[in-house]
Amino acid sequence: MSPDAPAPLPPAARRFLTGLFPGDAAVFSPEETCVFGTDASRRHALPAAVVRPETEEQVRELLRFAHAERLPIHCRGRGTNTVGDCVPAPSGIVISTARFAEILEIAEDDFVAVCRPGLVTGDLQAALAEKRLFYPPDPASVRFSTLGGNVATCAGGMRALKYGVTRDFVLGIRAILPGGEAIDTGGRTHKNVTGLDLTRLLVGSEGTLAFFSEITVKLLPLPEATATALCAHADADAALAAAGDIFRAGMLPAAMEFVDRTCLAAVAACRPLPWGEQAGAALLVRLDGSEGALAADLARLEGIFAGRGPLFVRTAREKAEQETLWEVRTTLNQASFRVAPDKISDDVTVPRGAIRAAVARIQDVAAQERLPILVFGHVGDGNLHVNIMHHAADPDERGRALAAREEILGLTLALGGTLSGEHGVGLSKLPFLDRQIGPGERGLMRRIKAVFDPHGIMNPGKAY
Helix, strand or coil: CCCCCCCCCCHHHHHHHHHHCCHHHEECCHHHHHHHHECCCCCECCCCEEECCCCHHHHHHHHHHHHHHCCCEEEECCCCCCCCCCCCCCCCEEEECCCCCCEEEEECCCCEEEECCCCEHHHHHHHHHCCCEECCCECCCCCCCEHHHHHHHCCCECCHHHHCCHHHHEEEEEEECCCCCEEEEECCCCCCCCCCCHHHHHCCCCCCCCEEEEEEEECEECCCEEEEEEEEECCHHHHHHHHHHHHHCCCCCCEEEEEEHHHHHHHHCCCCCCCCCCCCEEEEEEEEECHHHHHHHHHHHHHHHHCCCCCEEEEECCHHHHHHHHHHHHCHHHHHCCCCCEEEEEEEECCHHHHHHHHHHHHHHHHHHCCCEEEEEEHHHCEEEEEEEECCCCHHHHHHHHHHHHHHHHHHHHCCCECECCCCCCCCCHHHHHHCCCHHHHHHHHHHHHHHCCCCCECCCCCC
């Protein structure tokens, strides 16, 4: 998508914005707005204006005006979304939450925190850890993505296996609707079955229904300790079989990640791997709990691994040692570009029982299309990240990459899976959505949007 010049704002709209957002809180020139026109999808469109509110009243006034004038609104955190949710197409007004980012309350006895949407999720977790409290959702971008963005996409992460995804930890939302009305959904109780669950509707709505002004999240006691085990296997099927053995033994790790041969080769090009012989796949497992229990759990885990004849097993209890083991997984994004300069990235999810078949069939697609395809992800909940690496400047190679994506999405649905486990639909998956969701269901979604957003100004043309 080229950064074509946006339609100019009417003079009255520009005057309104500069009056409501003084100084550099409103910007209009392409040089200032350009950075707000893209996200991790690598798509781009120039916004007509960018505003940075510091108060809820500013947001309410803006949405009153935009609703009356039919001006598109695009809410934005740090732009880490990979499917184009933050791209302001059609052009309109971007609301950056960078200055709307406070922790409003941490209630230790209630086990809740109330936050503004622009707060970086990792900063919330660090503040909670000082009080021995825990907000589990941990998307890969946790150190720089925002809570509002995580809620808008119902972000997952490695700990989703044991603790669940963002939706499972959002107790309430104060949302601003087009027209400026503020609504309060949910609350601060950990149980609430009064009325329809509007909170869960808003979580994962990809900015298409409302602006989130306050988010109330559920907290847990911080686990006393964690431990990590890294196990390398000769091939992917052996690693995935070991993952199944862990479940059958009655263990539920905090996280369980799979990394295939192509991923390991990419990481090895950046840093040495801790085993001597070539491995076909690796499995990373994180446990948490009490200090006393972890030693026994690690010993039990090593016994399970041994049943599949691993090439290498290493465990760690100290934080630095654990982080070193996790580099096999956490350095993958940067390592992937050692393989090829361009990628098509998807986050397909299949039923747990279909994970081995899915990985095998994706590897077949890679061989058929003669392309390196990285397969890794949250194997414990069937969520696979698939990176199709290629040279987009080569028309033949680009064509094969697009064909590979078609095949992978098709086989995912054939296995009873979904097109997205945690990234959302945005712009990049919208052309494929009819393959999973029927016209009746999509029509119902659009009618629900019309109740919240009668003029369709909130992130139009995305998600459904």
